[in-house]
Amino acid sequence: MAETINMPKLGFDMAEGMLVRWVKQVGEEINKGDVLAEIETDKATVEVESPASGVVLQHIVEQGTVVPVNAPIAVVGVKGEIVSDQSSVSSKKVADEKPLPAKPTPAPTTQAVAPAESSSPVSGQPSVIKASPLARKIARDNNINLASIQGTGPGGRVVRKDVEAALTSNRSPVTSVPPASPIPSYQLSTSTEDKTIPATKLRQAIGRRLVESKQTVPHFYVTHEFKMGALMDIRKQANAFLPDHEKLSVNDFIVKAVALVLRQFLNLNATIRGNEIIQFGHVNVGVAVTVPGGLMTVVVRDADAKPLRQISGEIKAMAARAREGKVKPEDVEGSTFSTSNLGMYDVEEFIAIINPPEAAILAIGSAKETPVVENGEIKIGWRMKATISVDHRVSDGAEAAQFMQKLAEFLENPVRMLV
Amino acid sequence: MPKITMREAISQALMEEMDRDPAVFILGEEVGVWGGTYAVTKGFYDKYGADRVKDTPIAENAILGAAIGAAMVGQRPIAELMTINFAFSAMDYIVNQAAKLRYMFGGQFTLPLVIRAVGGGGRQLGATHSQTPDAIFAHFPGLKVVSPGTPEDAKGLLKSAIRSNDPILFIEHATMYQVRGEVPEGEYLIPIGKSKVQREGSDLTIVTYCKGLELSMKAADELAKEGIQAEIVDLRTLRPLDMEPVLESFKKTNRAIVVEEGWKSYGVGAEVVSRIYEEAFDYVDAPILRVAQKEVPLPYNRTLEQAALPQVPDIIAAAKEVLK
Numbered sequence: 148m149a150e151t152i153n154m155p156k157l158g159f160d161m162a163e164g165m166l167v168r169w170v171k172q173v174g175e176e177i178n179k180g181d182v183l184a185e186i187e188t189d190k191a192t193v194e195v196e197s198p199a200s201g202v203v204l205q206h207i208v209e210q211g212t213v214v215p216v217n218a219p220i221a222v223v224g225v226k227g228e229i230v231s232d233q234s235s236v237s238s239k240k241v242a243d244e245k246p247l248p249a250k251p252t253p254a255p256t257t258q259a260v261a262p263a264e265s266s267s268p269v270s271g272q273p274s275v276i277k278a279s280p281l282a283r284k285i286a287r288d289n290n291i292n293l294a295s296i297q298g299t300g301p302g303g304r305v306v307r308k309d310v311e312a313a314l315t316s317n318r319s320p321v322t323s324v325p326p327a328s329p330i331p332s333y334q335l336s337t338s339t340e341d342k343t344i345p346a347t348k349l350r351q352a353i354g355r356r357l358v359e360s361k362q363t364v365p366h367f368y369v370t371h372e373f374k375m376g377a378l379m380d381i382r383k384q385a386n387a388f389l390p391d392h393e394k395l396s397v398n399d400f401i402v403k404a405v406a407l408v409l410r411q412f413l414n415l416n417a418t419i420r421g422n423e424i425i426q427f428g429h430v431n432v433g434v435a436v437t438v439p440g441g442l443m444t445v446v447v448r449d450a451d452a453k454p455l456r457q458i459s460g461e462i463k464a465m466a467a468r469a470r471e472g473k474v475k476p477e478d479v480e481g482s483t484f485s486t487s488n489l490g491m492y493d494v495e496e497f498i499a500i501i502n503p504p505e506a507a508i509l510a511i512g513s514a515k516e517t518p519v520v521e522n523g524e525i526k527i528g529w530r531m532k533a534t535i536s537v538d539h540r541v542s543d544g545a546e547a548a549q550f551m552q553k554l555a556e557f558l559e560n561p562v563r564m565l566v
Numbered sequence: 567m568p569k570i571t572m573r574e575a576i577s578q579a580l581m582e583e584m585d586r587d588p589a590v591f592i593l594g595e596e597v598g599v600w601g602g603t604y605a606v607t608k609g610f611y612d613k614y615g616a617d618r619v620k621d622t623p624i625a626e627n628a629i630l631g632a633a634i635g636a637a638m639v640g641q642r643p644i645a646e647l648m649t650i651n652f653a654f655s656a657m658d659y660i661v662n663q664a665a666k667l668r669y670m671f672g673g674q675f676t677l678p679l680v681i682r683a684v685g686g687g688g689r690q691l692g693a694t695h696s697q698t699p700d701a702i703f704a705h706f707p708g709l710k711v712v713s714p715g716t717p718e719d720a721k722g723l724l725k726s727a728i729r730s731n732d733p734i735l736f737i738e739h740a741t742m743y744q745v746r747g748e749v750p751e752g753e754y755l756i757p758i759g760k761s762k763v764q765r766e767g768s769d770l771t772i773v774t775y776c777k778g779l780e781l782s783m784k785a786a787d788e789l790a791k792e793g794i795q796a797e798i799v800d801l802r803t804l805r806p807l808d809m810e811p812v813l814e815s816f817k818k819t820n821r822a823i824v825v826e827e828g829w830k831s832y833g834v835g836a837e838v839v840s841r842i843y844e845e846a847f848d849y850v851d852a853p854i855l856r857v858a859q860k861e862v863p864l865p866y867n868r869t870l871e872q873a874a875l876p877q878v879p880d881i882i883a884a885a886k887e888v889l890k
Binding site: 279280281282283284300301304306307 | 820847848849850851852890
């Protein structure tokens with residue numbers, strides 16, 4: 148029985164995704180879990196794994212097509228199986244999201260994005276990559292992204308010779324993964340001219356979501372200073388017998404502590420929908436990760452139930468994938484509370500914007516040694532400030548303050564996290 | 567090989583088949599004593615007599631009716647239509663009788679009938695005598711439609727048509743009787759329903775037949791001077807349509823035009839282009855264009871008539887357009 152594979156929903160507000168590359172071609176065998184295709188969402192290029200084993204019977208959409216969430220993209224089944232007509236998929240194609248080599252400053256993309264609850268196709272005039280069927284075939288056979296090729300045919304149509312030229316000069320990217328440009332190093336610009344740069348999809352998504360958050364969510368903020376000496380000690384002890392690539396960070400402890408405390412503060416592990424507050428059953432802690440061109444939130448699922456070492460390992464792996472533009476859907480989906488840590492940048496404290504639809508976010512500053520008063524004496528101690536931003540529709544200042552007190556109990560007595 | 571005219575080639579085919587098979591006979595207007603309006607049957611009346619070269623009244627339905635009846639009882643009639651435009655007077659006989667009898671009588675009858683008809687414009691015969699309605703006849707299953715573009719093909723195909731047990735409309739072009747070409751000596755047949763590459767090339771495919779072949783060959787010569795190598799596929803038979811050589815050529819060149827003398831709308835070109843899109847879509851590198859007659863009744867005025875008919879410069883322009 149052939150199985151239809153649909154465009155996965157990779158985030159709360161994902162309405163559509165662009166199928167940038169078919170990894171498995173029609174006729175190829177595929178096992179459950181194998182990567183079938185790569186999808187570009189607002190956030191990143193992600194791999195879509197096949198939920199079924201068999202043979203790829205049909206690609207319902209072409210590369211470069213923007214497909215609404217849950218619309219069919221491919222059919223996997225038994226070799227020789229007859230595929231019923233799935234081609235009535237409504238979808239639209241976009242021209243290239245990436246600037247063409249010949250055009251240094253293309254106009255910013257102004258693609259409308261459907262609201263989160265809508266999974267219907269985005270209306271409007273589709274813009275199509277103009278390419279001859281032959282050019283499409285050659286591109287498909289060679290895994291070339293047509294959008295990356297400058298057409299020389301009438302009206303800019305990509306024709307055979309354009310694809311062949313791209314093949315020989317190898318100037319087109321073989322895959323459609325956005326070039327993993329390193330985080331730009333600090334450079335002195337000598338130019339005095341204003342420069343217009345198109346906002347990346349990620350940048351646009353961040354902007355859209357945070358504008359929505361700031362404009363619709365009534366934030367309030369509670370800052371707490373934590374005594375971090377015991378945690379720094381226990382971390383040192385733990386890391387002493389952990390291999391280099393498994394060393395625990397301060398943040399790993401914080402994620403664990405936050406998760407444990409959230410179990411007691413259900414209103415902060417929640418969302419509001421109309422007149423209802425939904426308290427999530429799972430505690431999935433989001434961790435903001437810096438990626439080229441923006442940030443993404445990777446998610447430690449059920450962090451309250453996982454040992455520190457596992458939390459640490461998961462965050463490391465997901466952060467690496469995020470930086471490479473290779474996050475999996477589950478890496479970035481489903482967080483119920485977020486954390487943002489700027490500790491490594493020597494930050495006293497800062498406040499974060501709530502990551503909708505969550506109810507709260509914790510902004511974590513640097514843990515540093517500082518003069519402290521203990522028992523009437525000035526001593527040197529580890530201190531760290533963190534600020535929780537909370538949706539006032541869901542919770543109030545006292546509850547948030549109590550959360551921070553409870554969090555302090557864990558952070559200041561870290562052995563509690565281990566038992 | 568001797569170079570002979572289209573007229574001589576057709577004449578030879580008729581004569582050879584009449585010599586070979588006494589069941590073959592000719593009927594039509596002015597085919598006997600006069601020797602044919604286009605002088606194809608000159609001398610036949612004296613050689614074979616009035617029984618086998620029958621002059622008829624000016625009544626196409628009568629010609630076809632008689633021919634169909636004769637074919638049903640075992641004769642092999644060759645009915646000549648002075649122009650294909652008169653076929654409309656005998657339309658019922660052609661498309662309702664000839665094309666369907668074998669089918670409707672469950673194969674109890676065969677219909678070894680050849681309708682030789684003269685088609686095409688360019689001789690200032692006016693709108694009603696200059697048409698190229700080939701596609702209309704090719705539309706009907708049950709009727710084979712053959713239209714050669716060279717003397718060699720004309721002879722070989724006509725001989726095959728006469729030996730066929732199916733009704734065949736054999737369309738000759740009014741302006742091509744003087745076209746000369748090499749024709750093999752002696753007996754040969756060319757199978758009906760086989761397209762042929764008449765000129766090899768690598769840059770684009772020109773699909774054509776009959777008069778379009780003559781024009782396309784000239785256009786290809788001109789294009790070659792500019793370094794453009796056109797491959798020309800001659801359909802020769804419109805039904806059954808042999809697309810294999812067309813598709814093979816197209817898969818090599820990826821670009822094509824179709825040249826026909828009839829009107830563009832609903833024409834041979836439309837059929838060929840559709841087949842290419844259906845069967846070789848992944849090889850299409852540019853839209854396939856059609857070169858055809860302007861959508862007007864063909865004018866009598868010579869200048870206007872020539873302007874309405876497809877010409878060599880039209881083919882060259884279309885070829886360059888698809889090569890953009």
